[in-house]
Amino acid sequence: MTAAITSVPVARRNVGSRQLAGTGTLLRFNLRRDRVMIPIWVAVTALLVLSLPGSLESVYSTPAERADIARQMLTNSSLRATYGPVFSDSIGGLTAWRVGGYAAILAGVMSLLVVVRHTRDEEESGRQELISSAMVGRRAPLTAALLTALVANATLALLIAAGLAGQGTSGALALGLGIGGVGAAFATLTAIVAQFTESARLAKGLTGGLLGVAFVLRAAGDSATNDGSSALTWLSPIGWLENLRPFADERWWVLGLFVAATVVQGFLAYELAGRRDVGMSFVAARPGPPTGRLGTAGALAWRLQRGSVLGWSVGFLAAGVAFGGLTKGAADLVGDNAKTREIIERMGGQSGIEDAFLATMVGMFGMVAALYVVSSVLRLHAEETSQRAEPILANAVGRLRWAGGHLVIAFGGAVLILLLSGLGLALGYGEELGPLLGASLVQIPAVWVLGGLAVLLHGVSPQLSVGAWGVAGFALLVGWIGPALDVPQGVLDLSPFGHLPKLPGGTMSWPPVLILTGVAVGLVSAGLAGLRRRDLSA
Amino acid sequence: MTKASPAVEVSGLHKSFGRTHALDGLDLTVETGEVHGFLGPNGAGKSTAIRVLLGLLRADSGTARILGRDPWADAVEVHRRIAYVPGDVTLWRNLSGGEVIDLYGRLRGGGLDKGRRAELIDRFELDPTKKGRTYSKGNRQKVALVAAFASDVDLLILDEPTSGLDPLMEEVFQRCVEEERDRGRTILLSSHILSEVEELCDRVSIIRKGRTVETGSLADLRHLTRTSITAELAGAPNGLARLPGVHDVDVQGNRVQLQVETDKLDAVLRSLTESGVRSLRSTPPTLEELFLRHYEDEAVTR
Numbered sequence: 089m090t091a092a093i094t095s096v097p098v099a100r101r102n103v104g105s106r107q108l109a110g111t112g113t114l115l116r117f118n119l120r121r122d123r124v125m126i127p128i129w130v131a132v133t134a135l136l137v138l139s140l141p142g143s144l145e146s147v148y149s150t151p152a153e154r155a156d157i158a159r160q161m162l163t164n165s166s167l168r169a170t171y172g173p174v175f176s177d178s179i180g181g182l183t184a185w186r187v188g189g190y191a192a193i194l195a196g197v198m199s200l201l202v203v204v205r206h207t208r209d210e211e212e213s214g215r216q217e218l219i220s221s222a223m224v225g226r227r228a229p230l231t232a233a234l235l236t237a238l239v240a241n242a243t244l245a246l247l248i249a250a251g252l253a254g255q256g257t258s259g260a261l262a263l264g265l266g267i268g269g270v271g272a273a274f275a276t277l278t279a280i281v282a283q284f285t286e287s288a289r290l291a292k293g294l295t296g297g298l299l300g301v302a303f304v305l306r307a308a309g310d311s312a313t314n315d316g317s318s319a320l321t322w323l324s325p326i327g328w329l330e331n332l333r334p335f336a337d338e339r340w341w342v343l344g345l346f347v348a349a350t351v352v353q354g355f356l357a358y359e360l361a362g363r364r365d366v367g368m369s370f371v372a373a374r375p376g377p378p379t380g381r382l383g384t385a386g387a388l389a390w391r392l393q394r395g396s397v398l399g400w401s402v403g404f405l406a407a408g409v410a411f412g413g414l415t416k417g418a419a420d421l422v423g424d425n426a427k428t429r430e431i432i433e434r435m436g437g438q439s440g441i442e443d444a445f446l447a448t449m450v451g452m453f454g455m456v457a458a459l460y461v462v463s464s465v466l467r468l469h470a471e472e473t474s475q476r477a478e479p480i481l482a483n484a485v486g487r488l489r490w491a492g493g494h495l496v497i498a499f500g501g502a503v504l505i506l507l508l509s510g511l512g513l514a515l516g517y518g519e520e521l522g523p524l525l526g527a528s529l530v531q532i533p534a535v536w537v538l539g540g541l542a543v544l545l546h547g548v549s550p551q552l553s554v555g556a557w558g559v560a561g562f563a564l565l566v567g568w569i570g571p572a573l574d575v576p577q578g579v580l581d582l583s584p585f586g587h588l589p590k591l592p593g594g595t596m597s598w599p600p601v602l603i604l605t606g607v608a609v610g611l612v613s614a615g616l617a618g619l620r621r622r623d624l625s626a
Numbered sequence: 627m628t629k630a631s632p633a634v635e636v637s638g639l640h641k642s643f644g645r646t647h648a649l650d651g652l653d654l655t656v657e658t659g660e661v662h663g664f665l666g667p668n669g670a671g672k673s674t675a676i677r678v679l680l681g682l683l684r685a686d687s688g689t690a691r692i693l694g695r696d697p698w699a700d701a702v703e704v705h706r707r708i709a710y711v712p713g714d715v716t717l718w719r720n721l722s723g724g725e726v727i728d729l730y731g732r733l734r735g736g737g738l739d740k741g742r743r744a745e746l747i748d749r750f751e752l753d754p755t756k757k758g759r760t761y762s763k764g765n766r767q768k769v770a771l772v773a774a775f776a777s778d779v780d781l782l783i784l785d786e787p788t789s790g791l792d793p794l795m796e797e798v799f800q801r802c803v804e805e806e807r808d809r810g811r812t813i814l815l816s817s818h819i820l821s822e823v824e825e826l827c828d829r830v831s832i833i834r835k836g837r838t839v840e841t842g843s844l845a846d847l848r849h850l851t852r853t854s855i856t857a858e859l860a861g862a863p864n865g866l867a868r869l870p871g872v873h874d875v876d877v878q879g880n881r882v883q884l885q886v887e888t889d890k891l892d893a894v895l896r897s898l899t900e901s902g903v904r905s906l907r908s909t910p911p912t913l914e915e916l917f918l919r920h921y922e923d924e925a926v927t928r
Binding site: 212286367375379380381382383384385388391475476478480482484485622623624 | 677680681682683684701702703705706708710712714715716717718719720721722723724725726727728729730732733734735737754755756757759760770783
């Protein structure tokens with residue numbers, strides 16, 4: 089009788105006491121593995137935010153100008169959708185408005201990469217089994233992964249708070265903590281998603297999709313209201329950041345939402361993780377067919393990439409419809425401010441504000457499509473380094489045929505998703521189907537140049553090919569932030585997107601399109617020539 | 627290509643990765659129709675040599691011919707007549723084993739013999755409907771083995787193909803290799819399982835630090851090594867230690883243990899019979915001893 093009573097707490101203690109054993113060691117190990125990626129990511133994000141006050145001061149030098157731009161940005165629903173409402177015309181307030189949301193997205197992407205890398209990636213590769221067989225508690229790997237992401241986000245928050253302190257300490261602290269808070273909330277959200285799929289790639293894709301949903305919810309909410317009070321905005325962690333109102337009478341209680349989301353989601357992730365086996369997920373793998381119809385390297389490439397092509401297609405079409413629908417509101421802009429007009433023109437072109445807005449959106453889709461093309465080309469890298477390319481190439485398949493299958497999907501898929509974004513914009517806008525499809529096609533040469541660069545880097549050395557992400561990220565940052573700031577033209581020119589005609593609305597200009605296409609063809613050819621000559625990596 | 631020409635002919639092959647000389651003048655000849663064992667300690671360069679033969683790596687110098695052709699320049703043509711099983715098979719997470727087997731067959735051109743495929747899946751007890759990572763290590767090897775044995779090729783290149791297989795499946799594997807040999811196919815078998823090599827291989831090459839140190843039939847190689855003898859004699863042994871080629875003599879009363887180089891066996895037996903033999907146990911050199919000699923050399927020179 090007494091044995092039965094005492095055995096309960098003993099059993100409970102056995103389950104509970106050492107669950108976190110080894111967390112500290114794993115955390116140090118994770119930080120060591122990420123010693124390059126996290127510092128670079130944190131530094132780029134922080135610099136993005138910290139470089140803004142200087143640029144804003146040079147573009148809008150007087151308080152009157154800043155008040156003017158703030159008023160106009162606040163009255164225009166499309167611009168509110170893109171950047172959120174302006175709550176303060178101080179330098180700090182404009183900084184938070186202009187880059188806060190984007191820095192938060194970067195923090196969210198960092199969290200999702202870090203958390204998947206140290207949870208699902210480790211399980212999928214089988215490394216987790218070795219770790220778990222050591223003196224490591226059941227909950228230690230997930231805890232260490234989340235702590236790694238929290239350390240990274242806390243560092244980012246502190247850097248931003250310290251760097252912007254000159255604009256007002258409480259505002260700087262609020263912005264830093266808010267951006268870090270979005271990162272933390274997405275860290276635990278990623279931990280939940282990672283419990284549902286056995287594939288690290290799918291976990292990243294799904295969480296990336298949720299990040300996109302968070303952005304769209306905030307954009308939709310802000311296009312409807314000018315004070316961030318829409319329910320849609322409140323559904324999005326990125327919306328919480330603007331509702332924290334850094335540099336505009338901070339509403340500190342909003343930080344509680346980040347804490348609550350992080351904690352509740354983290355609790356859920358632990359509950360889910362505790363109910364499944366290592367390497368497994370809640371969506372059990374179904375048996376496949378005993379015989380197969382795949383017969384070519386190209387068919388295999390399609391089979392491996394079709395899910396990702398489908399995801400990007402749906403995302404581009406939906407985002408196109410959403411932004412197309414916002415276009416009409418762009419004309420609300422009180423167009424009597426030369427500076428504003430100049431910014432809009434530099435972002436999108438000379439003619440009507442609606443066309444300028446559409447051209448900006450088309451350009452944005454182009455830059456995001458570059459991320460698709462790079463990820464698709466880098467499948468070659470993944471296949472090669474995981475040793476899956478080796479048996480394919482030991483068959484009667486030449487290297488060009490093997491690479492060709494993936495490249496057709498990468499470069500053709502870029503055309504497909506851009507056309508879908510153009511179609512979506514036209515559907516949402518309600519007119520200009522032809523011009524919008526044409527404008528989307530004009531983005532292709534620049535997208536292909538970045539894809540070609542990835543092919544070249546992979547052809548020279550698979551280790552280098554990851555650098556294509558850096559180049560695509562640079563093009564994206566220059567495109568996002570560059571036009572509003574006084575970035576030298578020489579820097580803007582480094583991005584292939586800077587050379588494209590601004591369509592719709594601008595005049596079509598063939599030389600840059602043809603030259604960029606030629607550059608892309610050259611890069612791909614050189615990359616394939618390199619691939620044929622080099623050793624396959626072991 | 628005449629029947630007499632070797633399936634694989636490699637001479638003076640060099641390959642470096644940075645400062646590491648993976649292959650340092652490797653020679654290897656695999657005659658058509660034989661099962662050739664390819665042995666060497668870890669890191670000796672076996673897999674590098676195989677990857678050069680598959681045209682995945684390009685040799686720095688030396689010549690390599692496979693089925694009479696250049697492995698780098700004629701890779702695709704050569705691969706139509708080759709099946710390869712790596713030591714560590716990686717599969718795609720979302721493809722079933724059956725799909726991968728058929729994919730490999732079709733990529734080679736011509737597909738697989740359906741009857742043979744079904745028979746092999748049955749013999750290896752493989753579930754072809756499972757996907758990628760749900761297979762154990764041994765089962766992933768089976769996927770590649772079924773694809774290789776069910777294909778109609780002239781040369782099988784097997785790089786430690788049985789890692790992870792249980793002893794029953796190891797047995798099935800050995801039967802399959804014998805069947806392939808009986809069909810006149812050539813097999814290059816890199817392996818650490820010496821009983822497997824001893825059972826299956828007509829000839830072996832032993833490599834160390836990227837260089838071939840022994841090559842020949844097992845009988846040839848045995849000739850180069852020592853037979854160990856344990857004998858119970860009627861009287862005291864007489865002058866055994868002075869005989870040429872005798873090593874490690876251990877005499878305890880009338881009982882003697884010694885090692886003798888196999889080609890000096892005659893004199894030793896004569897000397898033993900002079901003293902009168904009560905019992906005699908002679909153990910031929912195993913491949914293991916042969917191999918360990920090279921391992922030990924490796925350990926000493928290191």
